[in-house]
Amino acid sequence: xxxxxxxxxxxxxxxxxxxxxxxxxxxxxxxxxxxxxxxxxxxxxxxxxxxxxxxxxxxxxxxxxxxxxxxxxxxxxxxxxxxxxxxxxxxxxxxxxxxxxxxxxxxxxxxxxxxxxxxxxxxxxxxxxxxxxxxxxxxxxxxxxxxxxxxxxxxxxxxxxxxxxxxxxxxxxxxxxxxxxxxxxxxxxxxxxxxxxxxxxxxxxxxxxxxxxxxxxxxxxxxxxxxxxxxxxxxxxxxxxxxxxxxxxxxxxxxxxxxxxxxxxxxxxxxxxxxxxxxxxxxxxxxxxxxxxxxxxxxxxxxx
Amino acid sequence: xxxxxxxxxxxxxxxxxxxxxxxxxxxxxxxxxxxxxxxxxxxxxxxxxxxxxxxxxxxxxxxxxxxxxxxxxxxxxxxxxxxxxxxxxxxxxxxxxxxxxxxxxxxxxxxxxxxxxxxxxxxxxxxxxxxxxxxxxxxxxxxxxxxxxxxxxxxxxxxxxxxxxxxxxxxxxxxxxxxxxxxxxxxxxxxxxxxxxxxxxxxxxxxxxxxxxxxxxxxxxxxxxxxxxxxxxxxxxxxxxxxxxxxxxxxxxxxxxxxxxxxxxxxxxxxxxxxxxx
Numbered sequence: 001x002x003x004x005x006x007x008x009x010x011x012x013x014x015x016x017x018x019x020x021x022x023x024x025x026x027x028x029x030x031x032x033x034x035x036x037x038x039x040x041x042x043x044x045x046x047x048x049x050x051x052x053x054x055x056x057x058x059x060x061x062x063x064x065x066x067x068x069x070x071x072x073x074x075x076x077x078x079x080x081x082x083x084x085x086x087x088x089x090x091x092x093x094x095x096x097x098x099x100x101x102x103x104x105x106x107x108x109x110x111x112x113x114x115x116x117x118x119x120x121x122x123x124x125x126x127x128x129x130x131x132x133x134x135x136x137x138x139x140x141x142x143x144x145x146x147x148x149x150x151x152x153x154x155x156x157x158x159x160x161x162x163x164x165x166x167x168x169x170x171x172x173x174x175x176x177x178x179x180x181x182x183x184x185x186x187x188x189x190x191x192x193x194x195x196x197x198x199x200x201x202x203x204x205x206x207x208x209x210x211x212x213x214x215x216x217x218x219x220x221x222x223x224x225x226x227x228x229x230x231x232x233x234x235x236x237x238x239x240x241x242x243x244x245x246x247x248x249x250x251x252x253x254x255x256x257x258x259x260x261x262x263x264x265x266x267x268x269x270x271x272x273x274x275x276x277x278x279x280x281x282x283x284x285x286x287x288x289x290x291x292x293x294x295x296x297x298x299x300x301x302x303x304x
Numbered sequence: 305x306x307x308x309x310x311x312x313x314x315x316x317x318x319x320x321x322x323x324x325x326x327x328x329x330x331x332x333x334x335x336x337x338x339x340x341x342x343x344x345x346x347x348x349x350x351x352x353x354x355x356x357x358x359x360x361x362x363x364x365x366x367x368x369x370x371x372x373x374x375x376x377x378x379x380x381x382x383x384x385x386x387x388x389x390x391x392x393x394x395x396x397x398x399x400x401x402x403x404x405x406x407x408x409x410x411x412x413x414x415x416x417x418x419x420x421x422x423x424x425x426x427x428x429x430x431x432x433x434x435x436x437x438x439x440x441x442x443x444x445x446x447x448x449x450x451x452x453x454x455x456x457x458x459x460x461x462x463x464x465x466x467x468x469x470x471x472x473x474x475x476x477x478x479x480x481x482x483x484x485x486x487x488x489x490x491x492x493x494x495x496x497x498x499x500x501x502x503x504x505x506x507x508x509x510x511x512x513x514x515x516x517x518x519x520x521x522x523x524x525x526x527x528x529x530x531x532x533x534x535x536x537x538x539x540x541x542x543x544x545x546x547x548x549x550x551x552x553x554x555x556x557x558x559x560x561x562x563x564x565x566x567x568x569x570x571x572x573x574x575x576x577x578x579x580x581x582x
Contacts, residue, residue, distance in 0.1 A: 031538065031539075032533075032537060032538065033537050034536060034537035034538075038535055038536045038537050038563075039535075041312050041313055042312070042313045042314070042315065042535070043312055043313075043314060043315075044314065044315040044316065045316070060537075060539075068557055068558060069539060069542065069558060071544075071577070072529070072530075072541075072542060072544075073530055074530075074539070074540045074541075074542070075361070075530050075531075075532050075538075075540040075541075077359070077360050077361050077384075077385075078360070080360075081360060082360050082361060082532070084532070084538070084540060086538070086539050086540060089539045089542070089558065237360050238360075286360065288533075288537075289361065289532045289533040289537065289538050289540075290352060290359075290360065290361060290362050290533075291315065291352075291362075291399075291401070292315060292401070292533075292535060292537075293315055
């Protein structure tokens, strides 16, 4: 694509986010590139690796205990997007710290660890666990608090709708991240997102990650029932791009916070729209599922 | 338990050479990838279209064959993705990401193999049969009726069953009934254990697993699931497993179909939970 004149940034150059320098501005979104370990044997004629140009991999969300996730089906494709109800299947923080993080470091994957919990003190405890081993990890750059996953009944969606709770979670994590960046990933399933973003920044977040998936539902006409066993899922993909842009604009204009834009990015044009609104970085989600080189391709196209 | 991955996973651009019905319900797609690709029987690729027809999720298809730069698939039109794929004419671009997942293993030295393939579950076992078959191995294919059977692929020893004994081409032979019932007679006529390899609809897999267990025969099944990514990053295509007693299994009872499968030991699958997802 022809890059617009106003775009003079090299997205593959390091930039500062809070107390940390991040290797680049084009990231993979949580849940869309696993823990970041699955791309090393993938190649194409155009790229040596799916990691080419990627500024950070935001890992699959990790919780205090391992989680089995939801029953099948977990996915529903719709004409302009996809519903998912994975249910935070993950290995838990113990296994992540002992097995996954060392492997990410060995492979040199720039990593942001996504965390979810049901109480603020659990965020504090998980970040404390990471902080305790931080000295071994040059490629671990920060934490993204998943305050908005809509699929977990006991926390997740409702959890992230309260500005007080958002602030409590960020405040619990902040002291354990003296030299790593801290992002708060917010739900779009609220009337106004700015109060949540303001609470997060006031409590010490370096940036707001916005947005997570939009709550949706698909009906199986054969049975007359919701297709997903948990009824609702998280809607992602091209359809939510304008929703994400509106929320990012609201945060930038009303809070002035640094924002990492997420939502429906499939092309470099999509990513540029977030940067045009003031986002400091972007994350590629559903498109990374379709094509392991989607993020690398956007990074390459936006490089000057 | 399966044959594991073979070689690197590649994302390539393919051009349609042929996309033609070879039976009343099955279509063979031949893609020219412009370079040779190696695969193991049972592996699959994620295919997608480009431009306005591009799908949010690529679709998984088992690899039927690779000859030089041409990779072949077999599919049935079951939804929007396969309907769009069926409209692609020679020269059209189809994106290829593969080979992915594990595979059926080579034949064991100590026992013959019994193959059960149902409908569009044929590709991995067709590939196995072409690569590994020995004189003592047996292959069974089941179709809906004579017109549904891809006869051109089933030379060289395949035994055919059909749900309805109609529309048989001249000279063709078929047994009337389900392929699992046709293959089951191996239990009573064989002089020793067999390794059962199965791919097809879930009822076929479950029935194969059941009678293989009756004979105390090992059984490997290739499972079909909805997939988001095909390379193990989204956890959208999990298969429920029985706990092995390992504490980790008790907490994480699912395996990804795309990366840990699609070939599983039948005895590891929780068939009751699997049935609830059909």
